[in-house]
Amino acid sequence: MKRLIPFALFLMSPTAAFAGADDRELWISLGSDALAPVxxxxxxxxxxxxxxxxxKDxxxxxxxxxxxxxxxxxxxxxxxxxxxxxxxxxxLDEAEKSLVPAPEPRVETLGPALYTLTNPTAANCMVGAVTEPNVRSxxxxxxxxxxxxxxxxSGVNAANWLRSHWATLASGRTDMAATLFTHAAWAQPSVVLTVTGSTFPNEVVVVGGHLDSTSSGSTAPGADDNASGIASFTEVIRAxxxxxxxxxxxxxxxxxxxEEVGLRGSKEIATYxxxxxxxxxGVLQLDMTNYKGSTADVGIVTDYTNATQNTFIRNLITTYVPGVTYTNTTCGYACSDHASWTNAGFAASIPHEAVVSQxxxxxxxxxxTLARSNPPNMATHALKFSKIAGAYVAEMGK
Known part of the structure; x- marks a missing residue:
């Protein structure tokens, strides 16, 4: 999205002919390679x-x-x-503006000082404190x-349960508060647990993942996509x-x-x-963490992410989670919520459970379901991402 070429304009077809009167018209941006399959x-x-x-492009x-x-x-x-x-x-105006390249992430102006590994006491404590049974739960x-x-x-109820669960984990900490971020256009809220910084409260580090699952008409447990990512960083809150x-x-x-219907929640939050x-x-995204499908444990997604922060993620793994292996992978156009932050001009990274194609x-x-995770009925793979996220929070939060 950084190459500037003239827009190619086309006439817009009406969509009302194949939708009910109460079915809102929206606009989506997608990779041009997806037009024929759609x-x-x-x-x-x-x-x-x-x-x-x-x-465009x-x-x-x-x-x-x-x-x-x-x-x-x-x-x-x-x-x-x-x-x-x-x-x-x-x-349509919002969609058109999205094709204008986002500004370079503000994090770059902070230089290499942001990505130092100088908080081993906190990092090692949290890496050591996370446990598989809690992630699995x-x-x-x-x-x-x-x-x-x-x-x-049930999607709304799941969000409310998550807020209550986070509030319980944070009870007794006056610097922690669990809240709902409501969205005017649909029922399900996003959930936010804020840990207010002691020294630099106006500098914010985000760790996130989507809580929704994909189907409106059938059973959609979404154990890996994305209960696993939520569980991985929920355990960091406890740690x-x-x-x-x-x-x-x-x-x-x-x-x-x-998220499953076009990154709508994260786009609204990143825009806010x-x-x-x-x-x-800095932003860390965890979307699918509990299926080991590749020889490498972690796929570092290199598109729609920040290269400097990706190097930092690799260094975190090497330093604090020895034995966990990683490789680079690509995801395709706007494949998860990290793209919302990238498009808004912030530095984002997403370590994935495998090479994306695997x-x-x-x-x-x-x-x-959890039974279909790899390994089955366990959260041992997701625990690796809890450790990565714990190290990330320790070093980025300092």
Missing amino acids: AEAFAREGWAMPAASLA DVTVIPVRESQLESIAHVMHEKFNRCAGFVTYES TITSMAAYTTRYYTST MVACDYRPQRTIKFIGYAA HRNNGINVV GNPYIHTVND
Whole structure:
């Protein structure tokens, strides 16, 4: 998105013909390579494929109906192994503006001092404090909801449970508060646990992952996608309390709503931080952490992420989680919530459970259960990401 070439403009096709009157028109941006598979999926449903309203480089904007987002998400997973793989916008103007390159991440102005490994006491304590049974327990609790789809009652209930769970973990700490971030356009809230920094409260570090699952019409346990990521950093919250770690910078742990339908929750939250001048110095995304599908334990996603921070993640693993191996991988267009922060001009990274093409084959189905994790019925792989996130919080929060 950094190459500037003239926009190619096309006439926009109406979408009302294949949607109900209460089915809102939205706009999505997606990789141009996905247009043909989406058109095929629309044809199977008897829907007309809308004409592109705008295209630039290898990204295209098209109008869609809200009810079609789930079908598009399935295409992105089945054809490209992307989750979600597109970004949803409330207006055409917002979608068009998204194609303008984001400013370089503000973190770069802080120089190498940001990415030093000088807090081993806190890092080693939290890496040592996280446990597999606790991670597994959170995965089990989240996956017990029939679905966590962003418009469903059970999806709302899952978000409320997560807020209560985080509040319980943080009880007794006056610097920690668990809240809901409500979204006007859909029912499911995002969940935020804020740990206010002791010295630099206006500098913010974000650790997040999406709490929703993909299906509105059937069972969607989403144990790996993404109860596992939520569970990995939920255990870091508990470890912070156990180690009495009180960061100098503010830490925000965020469970995003509505990721599966175009990164909607994280986009709204990242935009809020940008528009309000909140100084987010780094973002760590955990989306799918409990299926070991590659020889390497961790796939460091190199597209739509910050190269300098990615090097920092590698150094954290080498220093604090010896024995965990990593390799580089690419994800494709806007494949998870890290892209929302990158597009808003912040430095983001996503260590993934495997090389992206070798991740969990059961996601977005009724079979995304803990029993289908690798290894099955355990959270040993997700625990590695708890340790990475604990080290990240210790060093970025100092």
